Amino acid sequence: MTTSFKLNLRRGAVVTGKWKHSRYRVERLLGEGANGKVYLVHADRGWCALKVGIDAIDLQSEINVLQALEKQDRKQTYLYEVDDLLGEDGKEYPFYIMRYVRGVTISDFLDKNGPEWFPLIGLNLLGKLAELHRRGWVFGDLKIDNVLVADYGYVExxxxxxxxxxxxxxxxxxEIYDRGFWNAGTRSADARYDLFSFAMLCIMLHEPKKLHALTGGLPQIRSTEELERLIGECxxxxxxxxxxxxxxxxxFFDASEGAEAWRRLLHRRDTRVKSAKTPGxxxxxxxxxxxxxxxSVYWLLRSGI
Amino acid sequence: MKQILLVTDGCSNVGMSPVVAAAHAKSEGIAVNVVGILDYGDVGELGASEIEEIARAGGGLSRLVNMRQLSQTVQMMTRKTAVQTIQLAVQKELKQVLGNGSIEALPPEKRSEVVRVIDELGETSKLQVALLIDASASMKPKLRAVEEAIHDLMLSLQARQGQSEIAVFHFPSSKHGEDCKLDLDWTDNLKGISSIFTKFPMSGTTPTGPAMMQVIDFYRQGDYGKKSRNDETDGMMSDYVV
Structure with missing residues (x-):
């Protein structure tokens, strides 16, 4: 469900926070999420991403999650600042400032750099999920749009x-990444929920058309068997x-177990290739x-002393 | 938290105005959400404005969607309205503390604490959703999508930590003197239920308002039943005390 969201920040516009009075110059729109828009902005500290929300409660709820994550993980900064801005329509909108992540979607990355990057990107993504799972969180809305890939398959x-x-x-x-939609389990947050979505993401990368075709069927018929058949054909x-x-x-119990299995899978192929190429x-x-x-080292030492 | 979710594709044409009925619901503490289904022609300007009016009177949300978006819409509306109900209750409490009472007006740090409470209550409070389905002739081809949306809603509600129940009604009812028919009494599980709607009346009328009044009555009766039961146990307890 897309909620109509009239607020538009134009390129070059300067946003000033109501409470903290920091200023941000808008560069361009980066993307649109379920409850807000994300812009690339320039601040004193450099390039940042600004997410502006429609609903103060919704956005604050998301901010609370980011703050909780940040408390657990001192290495990474999720949030720089939280404030309100005044829109052109005279209404106040809540926003927060976060790190700007440079990157492209996995599908764009694979198109440009080749499919041999897929196993590594998958592994890196599982690693990211594993970090969240270790701290008691589930990512939830895992999909192609919500993963960015930078150089050498680095994932955010x-x-x-x-x-x-x-x-x-x-x-x-x-829906299409949702375990419940495919009659494969609950909609409660557990680590396996993310791994289901991860598998859907892999299918989506390889067979988007066939996958979309499956969603048109009757809900009673939607099942993991259908998905498994699709995987088998690809x-x-x-x-x-x-x-x-x-x-x-x-x-898989969680993403770190999944990552371990994924790594073994790739490693096994590597070792097989290597051992065949190393003659006696x-x-x-x-x-x-x-x-x-x-x-020679022995001689060298002897003659030196 | 009590909600009525009306799924319809057009204008009511019999009996009491659904806007008045929705206002009744609101005064009983029941929020009314309305989904208008767009497929097979338009709901028309009149239908669209009625849908919006009903939701406004009922303190809920309204959306016009295609059948494909139905499940996701129903699920999100229910969630949003539940949060809104909690938000209004919290806001009322805040009014005494803050004067203006608006959560949006709080500085971000304070807002964070209030929203944490809202989220927690939203996840753990008891939630009841009575679905009221327009089953007049024009809606018939859409009922399968409606059933899917009901199953999907149940799935989302089951993921909540608090108790969640749904009941399903359709209207018009073929039974004389009844404005809507109860298809499914309060339940927290749809396992084994493959078909919610079994018999359809061929009547073409759309008594949205009267049907909604009957659902409000159903809520009231449920509450009454519970209250009298509580009274009984209270009575027993006092007997023990004495």
Whole structure:
């Protein structure tokens, strides 16, 4: 449900906070979330992202989550400032300032840099989720739009509007990534919920059209079997097909267990490739060169002293 | 927290105005949300304005959506209205402390504390949603989507920490002297229920207002039943005390 949101900040406009009087110059719109818009702004401290909300209660609820996260994790700054701004319509809108994350969506990144980046990006994303799970949070609204990828597959989660304390009802979700929508479980926040969405994200990256086609069916027929069939038909997903089935079935305890399994999967292929390419004579040669090195070091030390 | 969620596709044409009925609901502490379904032609300007009016009178939200968006809309409206109900209650309390009483007017640090309380209460308070479904002829092709939305709503409500119940009514009722028919009494679980609506009347009338009044009555009876039961236990307790 998109709520009509009339507030528009124009490029070059200067926003001044009502309470703290900090000034921000608007550069451009970065994106639109379920309960607000995110702009790139310039402040004294440099480039930042400004999220302005429609509803003060909704946005504050999101801010509270960010503040709780920040208390647990001193290494990362989630929030720079919270304030209100005066819109052109004379109404006050709540906003907060956060770190600006440079990056593109996973699909854009893979289009540009090639699909061989997919396993690493997946692993990095699982790592990000694992950090949240360790602290008792579930990301909730995991989807392609909410993940940004920077150089060398570095991953950042954006839009924390869905982040939910474990055990509560997921605050915000997107149907096609939602476990409940696929009749595969509850809508309560547990780590497996994120892993389900992660699996959906992988399918979405590879087979968006077929996946959308499945959502048109009757709700009673929607099931993980349908999804598993789709995974089985997709070549790009073949290396992780087993992993995805486990994630859809809720078989990983949390993202760190999922990440471990994902890593093993990739590592196994690496080692297989390596061992096939290292012939016995090369190992022998290596041993010989080690001995030679030992002797020369010995001579070197002797002649030096 | 009590809500009525009206799902309709057009104008009421029989009996009491639904706007008046919604105002009644509000005075009983029941918030009224309205979803207008757009498919197969337009709800028309009159329908659209009526939908908005009903929600305004009932202190709830209104949306016009396609069938595809129905589940998500119903789920989000219910959640938003629940938060709003809590917010109004908290605001009332704050009025004595702050004078103006608006949460938005608080500085961000104070707002943070108030919203934490609202979120907590919103998640843990008991919530009842009575769904009132317009099953007049034009709505018939849309009932499957409505049923899906009901199942989806139940799923979201079950994820709450507080107790949540839904009841389902449709109107018009084929029974004489009844404005809407109860399809499903208060429940917190839809497991095993594949079809909520079984029999449909062929009547073309849309008695939205009278149907809503009947749902308000249903709420009232439920409360009355509970109150009298409480009285009984109180009586027993006092017997013990004596």
């Amino acid at each position: 989660l954006v839009d924390y509007g869905g982040v939910t304390a474990m055990g509560k009802g997921i605050r915000q979700f997107t 070549k790009g997903l073949a290396p992780v097909a087993g992993w995805l089935r486990q994630a859809l079935g809720g078989q 004579w090369l190992k022998g040669l290596a041993a010989v060169s080690a001995v030679v090195l030992g002797i």
